[in-house]
Amino acid sequence: MMDSKPQLTIWGRANSVNVQKVLWCLAELDLPYQRIDAGMQFGKNDQPDYLAMNPNGRVPTLVDGDYVLWESNSVMRYLCMAYGQGAPLYPQAPKARAAVDRWLDWTLSTLQPVDRPVFWGLVRTPPDKRDMVQLQKDADAEGAVWRVVEAQLAGRRFIEGDHFTIADIALGAFARRWLGVEGVTKPKLPNLERWFGEIAGRPAFVRFIAPPMS
Template sequence: MLQILGKTTSINVRKVLWTCAELGLAFEQEDWGSGFRSTDVAEFRALNPNAMVPVIRDGDFVLWESHSIIRYLANRYRGDGLYPADPVERARCDQWIDWQASELNRSWSYAFLALVRHSPEHQDPRQIAASCANWSKHMAIVEQQLARTGAYIAGEAFSLADIPIALSANRWLETPQQHDDLPAVAAYMTRLAERDGYRRYCRNGTP
């Protein structure tokens, strides 16, 4: 059976859990990470030298990096409806998956660590304000795209790209800060609420 190593409170682990829910995949989960089993041990580093979650074991195959994992699962377990085979549609999906990691994630990291994790190393008011402003700028890009599609982040149909984007949108909504009025994002989250994976692993009160 597929094994997922990582705690459910991790946004990156929840990407994998939600993908499994969409694909109807059974799995076993082991809690690793802060507050649970330490990833900074030889046993875990043998699986992921970065000592970060999530990691999956699918038989003898071991894989880390959340976006690589969700793509693998969709490819391995007949997820054409989630991750289109058509090169153009897949490219649109990949664009938003990669943007979430390279741009959106970076925009909120300082503010999230300060306002939610209460990290002592992330309490500079100017940097918090700058991170919040940058986060809002990136969420405005999400708003514009959703207003354009009128449905989901990569187009008219739910896709693999919606999983990381929605999790980041949820993190924005759950973080105590000023929130701009983003009606397309609000409608998007309401639309996603029909999905079991969303209810279990996204808009569940966990940022």
């Protein structure tokens, strides 16, 4: 077990979905940290010192002492393994852990690509510059992907059963975006909405995920 009082720094702006995932995970683990704004209007992520830590120039980046890690899902895994002390957020049993891992991978490979055009089009594009016909097509594509989660949640409290895990964090951060955008027609997904209603009551969600999207 590593130091129980880590010196953690998170580089990244609070309105980044990938930073939000890490902040949510940190709160669930009750870990102290400091956060430094970086990315978009805050800059810094294109500076040599930052690129030396994260050559992608993306956020978030975790600094734990002399250890640096980027990629938000990998950061969540690391935090759970290093400081989780057996917490069910990231189960240790191989099959249970792999089941969680697949959702982290799926979020990156399948969900994020269809979420991005909808979120950017409805949240970060001025109304007079939106192509609503295209945005509805994009929303239809994203809705089809969320049906996979809808089916998974049939008969389950959380994404992988009875315990809240980092799979719920990864999907929950994107579900907040999907359920929060307006102006497009979306399918009715009652299992998703029931699950979202439960995770939305967690204090870390209220603090980091619930604020107005920007």
